[in-house]
Amino acid sequence: MIPRLFNRATPRRKLAGTLEPVAMKRAERARVHMLASLLLDYPDQKWFARLDELETHLGSVPAPIAQLLADFIEASRSLGSTQVQRLYVQTFDLKRKCSLYLSYFATGDTRKRGTALVTFLEAYRATGWEFNADELPDYLPAVLEFSARCDDPIAEALLSSHIEGIEVLRTALESMGSHWAGLIRSITLSLPPVDQETQERVLALVSEGPPTETVGLSFLGNLPPFSPRGNG
Numbered sequence: 001m002i003p004r005l006f007n008r009a010t011p012r013r014k015l016a017g018t019l020e021p022v023a024m025k026r027a028e029r030a031r032v033h034m035l036a037s038l039l040l041d042y043p044d045q046k047w048f049a050r051l052d053e054l055e056t057h058l059g060s061v062p063a064p065i066a067q068l069l070a071d072f073i074e075a076s077r078s079l080g081s082t083q084v085q086r087l088y089v090q091t092f093d094l095k096r097k098c099s100l101y102l103s104y105f106a107t108g109d110t111r112k113r114g115t116a117l118v119t120f121l122e123a124y125r126a127t128g129w130e131f132n133a134d135e136l137p138d139y140l141p142a143v144l145e146f147s148a149r150c151d152d153p154i155a156e157a158l159l160s161s162h163i164e165g166i167e168v169l170r171t172a173l174e175s176m177g178s179h180w181a182g183l184i185r186s187i188t189l190s191l192p193p194v195d196q197e198t199q200e201r202v203l204a205l206v207s208e209g210p211p212t213e214t215v216g217l218s219f220l221g222n223l224p225p226f227s228p229r230g231n232g
Contacts (some may be wrong), residue, residue, distance in 0.1 A: 022062045022189045030148040032061050032190045033159070035069055037144035039183055040100065043076065045086045051077065065189055068174070068182040075179060087179050097172040103138040105165030120158070127152040144187070163191050 024032070035054055051073050058066040076084050091098050103116035108144055120137035124130075128148050131169065135142055147159045170188050173181040 018190050021191060023063055024062050024190065028061055029190050031057060032065055032186060033144040034148035035061070036183060036187050037141040037148060039069065039072065040045050040141040041083065043088055045081065048081055065186045068186040072183045091178055091180060097168060099132050099136045100140045101136060102140055102143060102162040102165045105168050123158045160191050
């Protein structure tokens with residue numbers, strides 16, 4: 001018997017469970033993605049001020065997702081702005097596995113991330129959209145808005161192709177009982193099911209985390225900020 005010289009430092013964790021997607025039409029999916037995009041923004045006073053308006057749109061999305069969003073909105077009101085803002089920073093700014101930047105899950109802070117970000121930009125430009133926000137193009141709320149507002153198949157494909165990162169985010173949030181877990185769950189329910197190969201790749205990302213090499217990123221600050229605008 002070969003002696004074991006090494007033990008795994010980080011135990012492999014199970015995913016929170018593969019979700020069966022909710023059947024919906026294109027218009028319903030667009031509303032889900034737009035609502036999720038707005039609710040994933042930083043919860044400043046304007047964010048809280050528009051919760052009532054967002055709540056009025058819940059009747060036009062499938063019931064299971066509407067309930068998740070309604071619960072999130074109600075919990076946010078109960079917590080209050082100061083607490084929600086504090087939790088937002090603690091969650092999305094300070095935890096690697098809770099990043100809102102989709103390419104980070106696959107590339108981490110490595111040379112490959114620059115190429116990944118250019119791919120996002122090319123996808124937006126291929127559908128005729130322009131960008132003018134203070135975020136990188138792989139920012140999840142921005143990709144959700146793109147999926148919601150653009151009818152081109154590229155928009156949904158771009159989001160679905162990063163389901164691995166979204167699943168890692170969901171698993172991390174659900175494992176810590178995060179305030180945002182249900183919101184990310186609503187996104188995964190709107191996407192195609194995760195196949196076995198993707199499931200294994202997600203498990204690896206969940207266990208090991210994103211790569212940590214930090215090189216070749218000095219040019220990222222020069223990328224055009226992202227905010228989609230329709231052509232019409």
